[in-house]
Amino acid sequence: MGRVTRKNLFSIMALCAMVGLLLLPIVMALPSPATGEEAPTADGAKKDGDKVEKGRDVYYKTEGIVVGAPAPKTMDGPRDYPRYNFESRVLLWFANQQHLYYGSFVLAVPIFCMVIEFMGVMTKDKALAKRYDQLAYDFIKISLTAYSLTAILGGILIFTFLTLYPAFFGYLSSIFRPVMHIYALMFVAESGTLYVYYYGWDKMKEGFLKWIHLSMSVILNVIGTLLMMLANSWIGFMMSPAGVDEQGRFLGNIWHVIHTALWNPLNVHRLLGNMAFGGGVVAAYAAYKFLASKTDEDRAHYDWMGYIAMALGVAFLIPLPFAGYWLMREVYAYRQQMGITLMGGLLAWLFIIQATMIGILFLSTNYYLWQAMGRMRGAEKYQRYIKYLVFLLACGYLVFITPHTMVMTPAELKAMGGQQHPVLGNYGVMSAKNGGINVIITTTVLSFVWYMRGNKVSTVSWAKFGNIFMGVFFACAYINIIWLAIYGYYIPANVRVGLSVPQVATTLSCLFFMFALNSVMMKGAKQMGPIEWGKISVRSQYALIMLATAFTWMMGLMGYIRSSVRLFWHVNEIMRDNSPWAYTHTTGFAANMISFNVLFFWLSILFVFWLGSLAAKKAPVEAKAGVPGSVPQPAGSH
Amino acid sequence: MKALMSIGALVGVVGLLLLVGMIFDVIPSNTVRLVEGYMPFQMLLEFTCYVAGFAGLSYMASSIGMAIPRFWQGIGFWAFVLLYLKFRVYPPIPFSVRAMYGTVSLVAVFMWVSANEEDWKEFKRPIMNVLDASSGTNKLLRYAYLILLPIIIGGFSFNAMVPKSEEPIELRTVHPAPPASTKVHGKTFVLQTSQNPYRVNPEGKYDQEFTNANIVEQGMGRLMKPNANPWDEKNEGYLKYVREGGEIFFQNCHFCHGDNLNGRGLHAFAFNPIPANFTDPGTIAQLQETFIFWRVSKGGIGLPNEGFPWASVMPPWEQHLTVDEIWKVVLFEYWHTGYYPRTWD
Numbered sequence: 001m002g003r004v005t006r007k008n009l010f011s012i013m014a015l016c017a018m019v020g021l022l023l024l025p026i027v028m029a030l031p032s033p034a035t036g037e038e039a040p041t042a043d044g045a046k047k048d049g050d051k052v053e054k055g056r057d058v059y060y061k062t063e064g065i066v067v068g069a070p071a072p073k074t075m076d077g078p079r080d081y082p083r084y085n086f087e088s089r090v091l092l093w094f095a096n097q098q099h100l101y102y103g104s105f106v107l108a109v110p111i112f113c114m115v116i117e118f119m120g121v122m123t124k125d126k127a128l129a130k131r132y133d134q135l136a137y138d139f140i141k142i143s144l145t146a147y148s149l150t151a152i153l154g155g156i157l158i159f160t161f162l163t164l165y166p167a168f169f170g171y172l173s174s175i176f177r178p179v180m181h182i183y184a185l186m187f188v189a190e191s192g193t194l195y196v197y198y199y200g201w202d203k204m205k206e207g208f209l210k211w212i213h214l215s216m217s218v219i220l221n222v223i224g225t226l227l228m229m230l231a232n233s234w235i236g237f238m239m240s241p242a243g244v245d246e247q248g249r250f251l252g253n254i255w256h257v258i259h260t261a262l263w264n265p266l267n268v269h270r271l272l273g274n275m276a277f278g279g280g281v282v283a284a285y286a287a288y289k290f291l292a293s294k295t296d297e298d299r300a301h302y303d304w305m306g307y308i309a310m311a312l313g314v315a316f317l318i319p320l321p322f323a324g325y326w327l328m329r330e331v332y333a334y335r336q337q338m339g340i341t342l343m344g345g346l347l348a349w350l351f352i353i354q355a356t357m358i359g360i361l362f363l364s365t366n367y368y369l370w371q372a373m374g375r376m377r378g379a380e381k382y383q384r385y386i387k388y389l390v391f392l393l394a395c396g397y398l399v400f401i402t403p404h405t406m407v408m409t410p411a412e413l414k415a416m417g418g419q420q421h422p423v424l425g426n427y428g429v430m431s432a433k434n435g436g437i438n439v440i441i442t443t444t445v446l447s448f449v450w451y452m453r454g455n456k457v458s459t460v461s462w463a464k465f466g467n468i469f470m471g472v473f474f475a476c477a478y479i480n481i482i483w484l485a486i487y488g489y490y491i492p493a494n495v496r497v498g499l500s501v502p503q504v505a506t507t508l509s510c511l512f513f514m515f516a517l518n519s520v521m522m523k524g525a526k527q528m529g530p531i532e533w534g535k536i537s538v539r540s541q542y543a544l545i546m547l548a549t550a551f552t553w554m555m556g557l558m559g560y561i562r563s564s565v566r567l568f569w570h571v572n573e574i575m576r577d578n579s580p581w582a583y584t585h586t587t588g589f590a591a592n593m594i595s596f597n598v599l600f601f602w603l604s605i606l607f608v609f610w611l612g613s614l615a616a617k618k619a620p621v622e623a624k625a626g627v628p629g630s631v632p633q634p635a636g637s638h
Numbered sequence: 639m640k641a642l643m644s645i646g647a648l649v650g651v652v653g654l655l656l657l658v659g660m661i662f663d664v665i666p667s668n669t670v671r672l673v674e675g676y677m678p679f680q681m682l683l684e685f686t687c688y689v690a691g692f693a694g695l696s697y698m699a700s701s702i703g704m705a706i707p708r709f710w711q712g713i714g715f716w717a718f719v720l721l722y723l724k725f726r727v728y729p730p731i732p733f734s735v736r737a738m739y740g741t742v743s744l745v746a747v748f749m750w751v752s753a754n755e756e757d758w759k760e761f762k763r764p765i766m767n768v769l770d771a772s773s774g775t776n777k778l779l780r781y782a783y784l785i786l787l788p789i790i791i792g793g794f795s796f797n798a799m800v801p802k803s804e805e806p807i808e809l810r811t812v813h814p815a816p817p818a819s820t821k822v823h824g825k826t827f828v829l830q831t832s833q834n835p836y837r838v839n840p841e842g843k844y845d846q847e848f849t850n851a852n853i854v855e856q857g858m859g860r861l862m863k864p865n866a867n868p869w870d871e872k873n874e875g876y877l878k879y880v881r882e883g884g885e886i887f888f889q890n891c892h893f894c895h896g897d898n899l900n901g902r903g904l905h906a907f908a909f910n911p912i913p914a915n916f917t918d919p920g921t922i923a924q925l926q927e928t929f930i931f932w933r934v935s936k937g938g939i940g941l942p943n944e945g946f947p948w949a950s951v952m953p954p955w956e957q958h959l960t961v962d963e964i965w966k967v968v969l970f971e972y973w974h975t976g977y978y979p980r981t982w983d
Contacts, residue, residue: 383753395682398739407734408807418915
């Protein structure tokens with residue numbers, strides 16, 4: 001009893017320490033919000049008489065007292081742009097991208113752990129609870145080595161900034177000085193919390209202590225999310241500066257500098273993106289382990305792990321296009337030019353590549369689900385309809401990737417008789433593309449519903465009516481989405497933009513109502529046979545690897561697009577980039593660079609996986625307890 | 639079910655015969671017309687009919703004991719997609735887009751034939767038979783592939799590497815990002831906030847809804863709205879300005895942009911690319927009025943760096959027209975095409 005009490009006490013103390021760590025940066029920031037010195041006040045201004053200079057915020061249009069230096073006007077030379085015999089921008093690109101990959105991964109995985117650990121705590125089935133717990137532990141174990149690499153890459157990134165772009169980084173840090181310190185403290189808090197969370201796993205695995213442990217994961221994720229939001233404020237400022245005047249002089253309000261026009265959409269988009277990416281990487285890890293497995297037991301475990309990771313990743317992938325849509329809307333609202341450069345101008349072709357990648361993500365997901373139906377007895381009844389889903393997906397995908405401006409030789413241009421193709425050119429505009437992506441997502445939802453009921457037969461008395469209702473609901477959803485896409489051609493653009501709302505609402509209705517209805521229908525359903533974990537085709541595992549690679553590639557691409565849209569500005573319209581590299585790379589060069597980053601990330605993360613496997617070899621046998629065949633169905637699947 | 643599939647099979651046969659006719663140039667592609675205004679939906683609908691037709695054909699073939707092997711179904715469908723895009727759709731689709739579509743359909747075919755283990759095994763069987771040389775014919779085929787495949791791949795490589803004298807591909811930016819503001823005749827116009835001064839209601843106030851209600855009907859025929867004829871001399875306000883814009887258009891612009899505003903004017907085909915087709919939903923329908931005002935004022939020579947390869951010979955009309963005349967022309971272009979200018983509210 002005494003020992004347990006002491007353990008409880010220590011656990012509560014650890015939890016309090018984490019909360020303290022979480023609050024510490026905020027407390028430290030309070031007395032000196034802006035510059036680390038006394039912030040100038042109106043009274044102070046009066047005392048100094050006329051010497052105080054006021055400036056007008058470029059975004060908020062409020063007046064403030066100038067407390068910072070103007071943005072430096074850089075010149076090409078060793079003072080502002082010291083360099084090696086190589087393009088500094090490419091070095092920075094590489095360092096930044098690798099840090100972001102690892103950063104995203106280590107921020108996403110603890111969220112998964114929290115969800116899975118919570119599912120384990122709530123599950124009444126003890127064997128299943130243990131498996132969930134083990135899965136969460138496996139996840140955090142993978143992220144632990146990646147965490148050190150993230151910190152190292154962060155260091156490399158800062159050194160790259162300091163040594164290759166000293167003038168720009170000096171300016172940025174002069175404005176974000178308190179934020180950067182808070183960021184560093186948050187990082188300390190994150191590290192401390194993560195290590196206690198990981199190393200305390202076994203000691204806090206039951207009863208009250210388990211809840212304390214779960215609370216730690218919540219704090220860990222709050223800190224992680226805040227870290228991400230602070231880092232986002234820097235890129236938000238570079239794209240859509242606020243809190244400074246036209247010369248880039250800081251006006252004393254740090255909240256304005258953080259809370260720029262694009263900060264919130266960036267936060268939401270990145271959070272969802274990180275989660276989808278994290279799910280993809282863990283799913284790829286599971287696929288890799290599945291393919292390398294020597295026993296049925298291992299195959300079953302990693303099959304299940306891959307499924308859970310994929311399901312979590314896709315759960316965040318589905319709302320991701322909508323978050324992206326919001327971000328683009330805000331970009332257009334902030335600067336029309338920026339929006340057109342992105343989606344209609346210089347960078348439009350990169351968006352076609354992005355659409356292609358999004359399509360690959362959904363196609364891979366659907367393919368995995370169809371393959372996964374192969375391990376269920378009774379799912380055969382859906383197999384013959386898969387070709388129609390393929391048709392819907394392919395049509396949606398073709399429309400979604402059709403470029404508005406086609407690549408062609410002058411001879412082809414002449415034969416076509418104009419810049420726009422009279423048939424396919426219509427697929428190149430937003431109205432058609434909204435229809436295309438919503439058809440793809442709705443079809444993915446349908447695949448999920450089929451998967452969820454694969455080996456079951458509903459026993460509720462209204463099963464027939466329920467099935468008809470679901471069929472009609474999906475049919476109406478498709479008709480509504482396609483009809484709105486067509487109708488979009490005949491109405492003003494501002495109304496057309498609004499049409500995306502009912503389209504998205506239709507898709508989300510399918511997602512929520514159909515999942516809910518299906519769950520109700522399948523409650524107490526007759527099982528045609530168990531899910532035979534591990535008995536899935538190897539093609540499915542390659543689909544998971546494809547999914548993860550596409551995520552990684554797309555993240556690299558979107559990061560490049562977001563950064564490139566500033567064109568020749570370090571800080572948009574405030575600080576000009578006067579280095580010799582203030583031009584937009586060709587699409588080919590950018591694609592090669594992204595591929596190189598992706599390749600490097602995957603090679604390095606393979607090393608991380610390998611390190612993880614070394615630790616696993618020493619793990620007690622208990623860790624592999626309770627596997628397949630007998631495996632109860634995971635909550636995420638049914 | 640059988641009756642339904644029979645109809646499907648009939649549709650499939652007719653469709654295939656038509657396509658074969660188009661491939662061998664016996665039947666011109668436009669025999670079955672792609673109807674203006676409905677082309678994109680028509681193409682998808684045709685495609686759907688073909689798929690339904692193939693499903694019917696497959697069903698009927700199975701029911702008479704002549705099932706088409708899955709391997710040939712997959713290969714055949716992919717070949718159909720490539721041929722349909724090449725020979726059915728007109729004007730010709732650029733190779734880059736056909737390559738994209740071809741790749742996607744190949745992936746789709748793979749997803750279909752490998753969606754479950756039985757289908758995948760069936761699909762692979764002819765390939766495995768050849769690789770295993772399970773019969774004399776297969777053995778012969780294996781040797782043939784052993785010789786032919788390197789030759790074909792080598793041929794493709796040679797073709798890709800051999801120097802060519804064709805004009806290079808141009809990645810044209812049709813709608814480059816506009817500047818924040820533009821100066822025309824000494825006056826600065828902020829593109830995000832400026833408004834067409836002639837887009838007004840009878841009270842003389844800027845009114846999108848009123849003017850939108852008076853544009854021509856979209857779709858085939860482009861009919862004028864009742865009581866909204868700009869050429870009626872009695873009309874004042876918006877419709878009068880449309881008429882004035884029309885007069886300026888026919889005095890200056892229609893030689894290139896055409897009297898239907900479809901980019902097929904008298905001189906159009908002297909240029910490559912031909913002038914912009916305003917009736918296409920991808921041109922002015924996607925843009926703000928101020929964007930058009932900027933483009934008309936500054937012309938091809940005023941395209942920004944981003945507008946590579948600056949393939950436009952449009953004159954900077956600010957040198958020939960007044961600001962008011964440019965706004966009126968823009969007003970007329972939207973009225974005539976039946977499109978609404980983009981707004982951000």
